[in-house]
Amino acid sequence: MAISRQTQRKFRGICYYVICWFVATTGLAALQSYGRAGSIDWYPVLMMLQFSLFMGISHGIYDIVILRDEMDQRSVWTAMMYRSFYFITAIAINLTLCILLLKAKPGDGIVNDVGFQTVIDNFKSNSFQVLFIVFFAMGYIITFIRSVHKKFGRQVFWNTLMGKSQEPVEENLVFMFIDLRSSTTICEELGNYKYSCFIKDYYKLLSNCCEENHGEIYQFAGDGVYITWKISDCAKKARPLDLFFDFKEALYYTRRRFLARYNVAPDFKAAAHCGKVISTEVGNFGSEMAYHGDVLNTTARIQSLCAKLGQDFLISEELFGKIPLPLPHGFLCSKVGSFELRGKKKAILIFSLQTPLTDYKN
Numbered sequence: 322m323a324i325s326r327q328t329q330r331k332f333r334g335i336c337y338y339v340i341c342w343f344v345a346t347t348g349l350a351a352l353q354s355y356g357r358a359g360s361i362d363w364y365p366v367l368m369m370l371q372f373s374l375f376m377g378i379s380h381g382i383y384d385i386v387i388l389r390d391e392m393d394q395r396s397v398w399t400a401m402m403y404r405s406f407y408f409i410t411a412i413a414i415n416l417t418l419c420i421l422l423l424k425a426k427p428g429d430g431i432v433n434d435v436g437f438q439t440v441i442d443n444f445k446s447n448s449f450q451v452l453f454i455v456f457f458a459m460g461y462i463i464t465f466i467r468s469v470h471k472k473f474g475r476q477v478f479w480n481t482l483m484g485k486s487q488e489p490v491e492e493n494l495v496f497m498f499i500d501l502r503s504s505t506t507i508c509e510e511l512g513n514y515k516y517s518c519f520i521k522d523y524y525k526l527l528s529n530c531c532e533e534n535h536g537e538i539y540q541f542a543g544d545g546v547y548i549t550w551k552i553s554d555c556a557k558k559a560r561p562l563d564l565f566f567d568f569k570e571a572l573y574y575t576r577r578r579f580l581a582r583y584n585v586a587p588d589f590k591a592a593a594h595c596g597k598v599i600s601t602e603v604g605n606f607g608s609e610m611a612y613h614g615d616v617l618n619t620t621a622r623i624q625s626l627c628a629k630l631g632q633d634f635l636i637s638e639e640l641f642g643k644i645p646l647p648l649p650h651g652f653l654c655s656k657v658g659s660f661e662l663r664g665k666k667k668a669i670l671i672f673s674l675q676t677p678l679t680d681y682k683n
Contacts, residue, residue, distance in 0.1 A: 330533060334385040339377030341463045346373040349455065368419045372456075375415040380460065383407055384467075408460040412453060416443075489601040493552045494612070495640060496620045497536070497561045497593040499527065499568070500627075504544035507585055515583065520544065523587045526575060530567040534560050539612060545624075547617065552595060552643060559644040561593040565634050566650040566676055592624035594637040622662040623671060630657055630673070638670035652676050 346369040353365065417440050424436035443449045501507075501523065508516040524541070531538055531548055539547040550560050572579075572587055579586040598614030623635050635657070648654060653675045659668040 327529075330529065331385050335378065335381030337467060338381035338384070338463065339374060341466070342373040342377035342380065342459070343370075345459050345463070346370070346376075349452075368416075368423055371419040371422060372415055375418060376411060376456070376460075379411045379415065380463070383411070384464065404461075404464070405457075408457050412456045412460075416453070416456075489599050491597055492600050493595070493597050494600075494616070495550045495552060495555050495561060495593060495595040495643075496539075496612075496616055497548045497564065497591060498617075498620045498624045499546045499548065499589050499591045500624055501544040502588045502590060507587075510585065511583060519579075519583050519585075519587070522579070522582075526571045527568055530564055530571055534564040534567060536560065536564055539610070545621075547620070549612070555595075555644060557645060559649055561636070561640070562644065562649055562652055562674065565591055565674070566652075569676070590624065590627035590633050592620055592627065592635045593640050594620040594623055595640045595643060619662060619669070623669070626660060626671065632657065632673045632675075634674045636672050636674060638672065641672045648674070650676050 350366050350369040420440050420443060421431050421436040424439050425431045426435070501520070507519065511519055524546070527546060528538060535554060536548040536550055539549045548561075548564065554560060568589070572589075576586040594616055596614065596616040596619070598612045598616050600610060600612050603611045619637070623637060627633065627635055641654070655673050655675075657671050657673045659670045661668045
């Protein structure tokens with residue numbers, strides 16, 4: 322039985338928490354044992370390893386499953402209060418479980434007098450209480466790092482983490498522009514607030530599909546989104562085509578939910594192009610990545626042809642020559658002609674891509 326992409330995404334998220342807790346607790350155990358003479362005391366090391374596994378799994382389940390990947394709708398202070406209560410409870414339970422497991426003896430079972438007494442003695446110890454506070458702080462730090470990574474994307478996140486400023490550099494990138502169909506009409510029908518909720522749900526699905534296909538969301542432009550990949554990332558897999566198919570499929574399977582909530586289901590059109598751009602980090606406070614070059618404008622111009630040609634997905638000849646064959650998901654490709662796009666001196670040959678999912682309309 323195939324595992325769904327949503328389950329895979331949740332599994333990867335939980336693995337992140339397990340790895341972070343493992344790295345943090347291993348580093349803490351190394352600092353505690355640093356400079357001590359004699360043989361290594363394996364008791365705290367084994368307890369740390371067990372604790373990192375238990376705490377990582379429970380932390381991941383809390384954020385990914387219970388809070389639906391940090392989509393918490395509660396106020397900041399309420400969310401912090403609940404999260405603090407969770408951390409205190411989870412740390413206490415997991416530490417207790419680790420001690421009982423390490424003190425378990427054949428015939429006595431996990432729950433025995435020696436284990437309980439060890440738990441009580443440890444929790445009364447000042448050093449153990451300090452360790453408890455350190456674990457509490459670790460929980461917030463790990464949560465914060467993942468939140469920042471999700472909000473700003475991989476490139477800005479790692480540049481910030483490493484204290485690195487992205488100087489202007491020329492890169493060969495693929496850009497994809499996805500635009501919501503009939504956005505003005507939908508906004509007029511729903512009103513500003515309800516439309517904002519509608520577009521939020523729409524973008525949540527898109528960002529999930531983007532993450533699954535290793536795309537980087539560069540910019541939200543109203544009801545449109547620019548997504549980018551390195552050319553090398555698309556050499557073996559046609560990731561823009563995978564993203565288009567996955568997003569069409571996601572909207573198809575959530576169509577009833579959108580209709581129930583908003584009485585309208587979203588659809589989109591897209592275009593993809595590739596070429597050289599200058600990538601750099603702009604701004605001092607609230608900096609972000611920026612791409613300068615003709616590729617972005619050309620991608621938007623190609624996308625504007627979708628309505629004129631009655632197509633859902635158009636790509637340029639440059640990109641079509643770089644994606645691997647055969648095309649995935651039953652895509653059928655056909656030439657639609659050469660077009661002189663506004664601001665371009667030379668005509669560009671455009672290809673249309675269609676899949677069975679293209680027939681799913683509102």
